[in-house]
Amino acid sequence: MALQLAALFGYLLGSIPFGLILTRAAGGPDVRTIGSGNIGATNVLRTGRKGLAAATLLLDMFKGTAAVLLARHFAGEQAALAAACGAFLGHLFPVWLKFKGGKGVATYIGLLIGLYWPAALIFCALWLAMAGLFRYSSLSALIASALTPLALWLLGRPAVAALFVVLTVLLWIMHRANISRLLAGTEGRIGAKG
Numbered sequence: 001m002a003l004q005l006a007a008l009f010g011y012l013l014g015s016i017p018f019g020l021i022l023t024r025a026a027g028g029p030d031v032r033t034i035g036s037g038n039i040g041a042t043n044v045l046r047t048g049r050k051g052l053a054a055a056t057l058l059l060d061m062f063k064g065t066a067a068v069l070l071a072r073h074f075a076g077e078q079a080a081l082a083a084a085c086g087a088f089l090g091h092l093f094p095v096w097l098k099f100k101g102g103k104g105v106a107t108y109i110g111l112l113i114g115l116y117w118p119a120a121l122i123f124c125a126l127w128l129a130m131a132g133l134f135r136y137s138s139l140s141a142l143i144a145s146a147l148t149p150l151a152l153w154l155l156g157r158p159a160v161a162a163l164f165v166v167l168t169v170l171l172w173i174m175h176r177a178n179i180s181r182l183l184a185g186t187e188g189r190i191g192a193k194g
Contacts, residue, residue: 002075002076002079003075003078003079003082004082005075005079006071006075006079006080006082006083006086007082007083007085007086008086009067009070009071009083009086010067010068010071010082010083010084010085010086010087010088010090011086011087011089011090011095012086012090013063013066013067013083013086013087013090014063014064014067014086014087014088014089014090014091014094014107015090015091015093015094015095015096015097015101016059016063016090016094017039017094017096017097017101018039018055018056018059018060018063019031019038019039019040019041019043019044019052019056019060019102020032020039020097022044022052022055022056022059023044023047023049023052026049026052028047028049028052029047031043031044031047032097032100034046034047036177037100038100038101038102038103039094039097039100039101039102040056040060040101040102040103040104040105040106041053041054041056041057041060041106042103042137043102044056056106057106058106060091060102060106060107060110061106061107061109061110061113062110062113063087063091063107063110064084064087064088064091064106064107064108064109064110064111064113064114065110065111065113065114066114067083067084067086067087067111067114068080068083068084068087068111068114068115069114070083071083071084072114077159080114080115081115081159081160081163084111084114084115084163084167085163085166085167087107087110087111088104088107088108088111088167088170089170091104091107092104092170092174102174103171103174103175104167104170104171104174105141105145105171108123108145108167108171109123109124111167112148112164115157115160115163116152116155116157116160118155119148119151119152119155119157119160122147122148122151123144123145123148123151124144126140126143126144126147126148127140127141127143127144128140130143130144131190135189135190135191136182136187136189136190137190138175138178138179138181138182138187139178139182139187141171141175142171142172142175142178142179145164145167145168145171145172146168146172148164148168149161149162149164149165149168152164
């Protein structure tokens with residue numbers, strides 16, 4: 001029962017649509033009506049409000065971290081893993097927005113911070129390295145996420161690694177349009193105009 005409650009708590013926390021809340025509070029457009037139509041920081045950035053995009057990124061990260069840390073505090077490590085899974089699903093499929101949410105990268109990082117913070121540093125280092133090489137944000141996230149479960153396993157965190165295999169598959173599914181554009185050579189590069 002504790003695991004189910006932790007997963008539900010994680011889901012509800014993860015489903016808070018900070019990108020939508022912040023842009024509306026700032027008097028901006030409904031973020032779902034611009035760009036990709038999702039609620040994450042990348043799409044918030046398309047409103048031209050860098051501060052709101054940064055705030056969305058941090059809040060989407062730390063709702064995942066909070067879900068993990070609170071579940072661990074009250075119910076232990078297995079509950080933390082359940083809450084992590086719930087939070088990720090909540091961000092991708094929020095009940096408040098007809099199950100149409102973000103793509104999950106920020107929340108993925110936040111979950112890593114809560115479950116095993118060195119892996120979050122590894123993810124970010126991989127993302128930065130790939131972004132520097134290829135100039136594609138989506139490709140950087142895809143490569144970093146693909147290597148994260150292996151890093152967790154090599155660092156002696158097999159249960160967390162197993163969870164992140166599942167989360168990585170979900171993250172890749174949510175990036176399927178980006179993958180199609182990457183294969184077609186039409187994905188936008190970091191810093192590109194227009």
